[in-house]
Amino acid sequence: MFQNLSERLEGALKVIKGKHKITEINVAEAVKDVRKALVEADVNYKIAKEITERIKEKALGQKILIAVEPYQLMIKIVEDELAQLMGGQKADLMLTGSPAVVLMAGLQGSGKTTFSAKLANQIKRQGRQVLLVACDVYRPAAIEQLKTLALQIGVDVYSEPENNNPVAIAQNAIQYAKANHKNVVIVDTAGRLAVDEEMMNEIEKIKKAINPCEILFVVDSMTGQDAVNTAKAFNERLDFTGVVLTKLDGDTRGGAALSIRAVVEKPIKFIGTSEKIDGIDVFHPDRMARRILN
Ligand code: GDP
DSSP states (O other): OOHHHHHHHHHHTGGGTTOSSOOHHHHHHHHHHHHHHHHHTTOOHHHHHHHHHHHHHHHHHTTGGGOSSHHHHHHHHHHHHHHHHTTSSOOOOOOOTTTEEEEEEOOTTSSHHHHHHHHHHHHHHTTOOEEEEEOOOSOHHHHHHHHHHHHHHTOEEEOOTTOOOHHHHHHHHHHHHHHTTOSEEEEEOOOOSSOOHHHHHHHHHHHHHHOOSEEEEEEEGGGHHHHHHHHHHHHHHHOOSEEEEEOTTSOOOSHHHHHHHHHHOOOEEEEEOSSSTTOEEEOOHHHHHHHHHO
């Protein structure tokens, strides 16, 4: 995970590594290379510039030039700033309402269906009754995929193969959940290959009809700057409550993880770390920052 970024950051800080006496020029050079590393990891230039200016200010403010171990101090400052950029503290899933309704949104292939099942499994393990809802009326294979995953984890799926109105399916699913004592309903929706008006209208209508306590935007971390742009488009229409970054097990450059929070001002709540059902983790900005720098 983020191996490339880790290596580049390590390279950027080489100029002060092992030194006991450094100059302002060394600091400026290191900071410039940190900025380059971030931009190369697909972090938007403005964000990379802002964060590196803060790093420089902090380093000089904390008297890095006369610190006993300037390198260690710099690592700590960069780590803290990266954690801050990713939201600082972890953000919990807020399951309220009876049933609590979680709406999943995102492009096709982002990992929505897989994540819906992963989350259902995790919530089930906490002893709650979960219902998965298949609202993709365009791809029958998507319903089958959800059913297959649900079978693995022993969770019920609500679907209406004959109904082509996803809003009605979602509403009926909530009624079904109430009648069958389900505590949490996870609604998997249809995705398209790119953001389009029809998809946005549809998911907006579903949101209005079922009033979810959480709207999770699922995005493939491998898609870099596109991930951030897609997040922006979805957030403008849906005002989602959290982000799920999938495929962090792949060779991702890290830009999405680092920039999304700053661009859409919504927390990353979960990450997807494999195709398997247990490949789900709560996102901890501080742990992630530490991982990037170690
Ligand atoms: P959807 O179209 O958004 O519902 O996406 P899917 O859930 O069908 O996922 C698309 C592909 O990505 C599938 O092959 C999944 O197995 C894979 N996938 C989903 N999440 C992850 C993840 O965290 N890591 C990896 N490596 N693959 C994932």
